[in-house]
Amino acid sequence: MSRRIFGVETEYGITCAPPPGRGAAVGTDDPDTAALSADDAARYLFRKVVAWGRSSNVFLRNGARLYLDVGSHPEYATAECDDVHQLVVNDRAGERILDGMTEEANELLAEDGVPGTIHLFKNNVDSAGNSFGCHENYLVRRRRDFQATAETLVPFFVTRQILTGAGHVRPRPGGGASYAFSQRADQMWDALSSATTRSRPIINTRDEPLADQDKYRRMHVIVGDSSVAETTTMLKVGMTDLVLGMLEDGARVRDLDLAEPMRAIREISRDMTATTPVELADGRRVSALDVQTEFLTRVTGWLDSTGRRGELTDVQRRVLDLWERGLQALRAQDPTSVQTELDWAIKARLLERYREKHTLGLDDPRVARLSLAYHDISSTRGLARTLAARGLMARLTTDEEVDAAVTAPPPTTRARLRGAFVAEAQDRRRDITVDWVHLKINDAAQSTVVLKDPFSPVDERVEELMAALRA
Numbered sequence: 001m002s003r004r005i006f007g008v009e010t011e012y013g014i015t016c017a018p019p020p021g022r023g024a025a026v027g028t029d030d031p032d033t034a035a036l037s038a039d040d041a042a043r044y045l046f047r048k049v050v051a052w053g054r055s056s057n058v059f060l061r062n063g064a065r066l067y068l069d070v071g072s073h074p075e076y077a078t079a080e081c082d083d084v085h086q087l088v089v090n091d092r093a094g095e096r097i098l099d100g101m102t103e104e105a106n107e108l109l110a111e112d113g114v115p116g117t118i119h120l121f122k123n124n125v126d127s128a129g130n131s132f133g134c135h136e137n138y139l140v141r142r143r144r145d146f147q148a149t150a151e152t153l154v155p156f157f158v159t160r161q162i163l164t165g166a167g168h169v170r171p172r173p174g175g176g177a178s179y180a181f182s183q184r185a186d187q188m189w190d191a192l193s194s195a196t197t198r199s200r201p202i203i204n205t206r207d208e209p210l211a212d213q214d215k216y217r218r219m220h221v222i223v224g225d226s227s228v229a230e231t232t233t234m235l236k237v238g239m240t241d242l243v244l245g246m247l248e249d250g251a252r253v254r255d256l257d258l259a260e261p262m263r264a265i266r267e268i269s270r271d272m273t274a275t276t277p278v279e280l281a282d283g284r285r286v287s288a289l290d291v292q293t294e295f296l297t298r299v300t301g302w303l304d305s306t307g308r309r310g311e312l313t314d315v316q317r318r319v320l321d322l323w324e325r326g327l328q329a330l331r332a333q334d335p336t337s338v339q340t341e342l343d344w345a346i347k348a349r350l351l352e353r354y355r356e357k358h359t360l361g362l363d364d365p366r367v368a369r370l371s372l373a374y375h376d377i378s379s380t381r382g383l384a385r386t387l388a389a390r391g392l393m394a395r396l397t398t399d400e401e402v403d404a405a406v407t408a409p410p411p412t413t414r415a416r417l418r419g420a421f422v423a424e425a426q427d428r429r430r431d432i433t434v435d436w437v438h439l440k441i442n443d444a445a446q447s448t449v450v451l452k453d454p455f456s457p458v459d460e461r462v463e464e465l466m467a468a469l470r471a
């Protein structure tokens with residue numbers, strides 16, 4: 001199977017909660033009761049970064065990009081990975097980095113006498129209804145049929161949420177709440193578009209490959225929920241990679257096109273049975289479960305008929321297994337077999353237990369706080385670590401791997417070169433400018449290297465640039 005470059009960008013929700021007893025309880029993200037505005041909290045969060053990087057938009061030693069975008073949502077974009085396990089590790093490393101920054105910012109707050117605690121949430125919607133994203137990037141070979149591939153993927157992405165949605169307690173307009181698969185579904189406005197902010201499409205078709213223009217395109221997927229459980233991240237990226245592989249190999253799947261994708265994405269999110277039919281372009285009516293079953297069947301058929309099944313990596317086998325079990329669980333209307341692996345199921349169980357114990361409605365503010373704590377990335381205040389320790393959330397990575405990825409770039413891609421260059425410059429206090437494809441020493445002439453091949457972890461020109469840094 002041919003290699004692919006993956007990267008995930010995560011925007012985090014940020015709030016500064018007042019101490020208990022002073023306004024809102026800890027764990028809310030209510031702007032009216034916050035101790036500091038999100039803007040001010042983000043400034044505290046980035047103070048140390050700005051001090052060493054002279055900017056709130058920096059590349060790190062591990063090859064990743066860390067920045068503060070408009071709307072004060074801190075964003076972490078993983079370095080280029082070429083394996084799903086590596087990507088999950090790098091995504092977690094991003095959380096660890098931001099958790100460390102949050103701890104430091106909270107110390108600064110205490111020093112300044114500001115009463116409050118900054119929280120960062122890996123979710124996609126705040127209590128005021130603002131949405132922020134988790135974007136997946138997949139390198140694909142440049143072919144004339146990119147648009148057709150993107151269109152084929154629309155029904156796949158519209159229905160993928162029944163497996164990879166983060167779970168969402170959705171307030172009902174007239175009061176009460178219901179549980180939905182996805183936080184993001186209600187926020188998507190378009191199937192395909194080249195603008196992200198104005199139209200918020202499922203796939204952003206802007207042609208910006210961050211690699212050799214003649215050979216590649218970057219598939220920029222906007223629709224996904226941020227994932228808390230590592231196994232959900234694995235499935236989200238792994239199943240998409242396999243579908244892309246099948247399409248790049250020439251498969252055509254146009255018989256699943258939806259009549260109204262944007263209506264379907266909302267209806268599917270709200271239907272926890274996953275079995276209510278939506279209309280296809282050809283007039284047939286099928287459920288999200290049917291569509292996902294069909295994609296899985298075609299992927300496994302393709303793997304078998306081409307002999308590729310034997311080439312699958314361990315993590316790809318796990319992806320297929322979880323995909324299959326997730327669909328079986330939905331078919332049986334019994335999430336037990338995936339309730340430690342899929343975010344929506346892990347969270348549903350957590351909330352149900354809590355509600356039973358305290359006899360609470362789904363719309364109770366305490367349930368909203370618990371739901372939010374599921375997404376809190378803090379290793380002390382967030383729930384992920386506790387759930388994992390109690391066997392209620394599966395893990396894919398080890399703490400050692402994640403710790404290593406905080407400072408070490410993926411060794412098998414272009415990120416290795418960037419990471420080494422950034423580390424050398426930081427150690428020697430040299431002024432550099434870096435992006436995904438460029439490395440530049442600012443004070444030297446003729447000192448820009450363009451890295452057009454994201455698969456390549458070695459480059460003589462970078463060795464020379466490093467020597468110039470050391471000189």
Ligand SMILES: Nc1ncnc2c1ncn2[C@@H]1O[C@H](COP(=O)(O)OP(=O)(O)OP(=O)(O)O)[C@@H](O)[C@H]1O
Pocket residue numbers: 005006007008009065077078079080081135137138139208209210211217218219436454
């Ligand atoms: N050639 C490539 N193919 C696929 N993914 C790539 C490639 N090069 C880099 N990436 C990944 O794409 C992501 C780019 O993130 P970044 O936030 O900088 O881009 P962007 O979303 O296009 O920019 P912005 O957020 O400003 O709109 C990173 O996760 C990175 O690892």
Ligand SMILES: [Mg+2]
Pocket residue numbers: 009075077
């Ligand atoms: Mg981005």
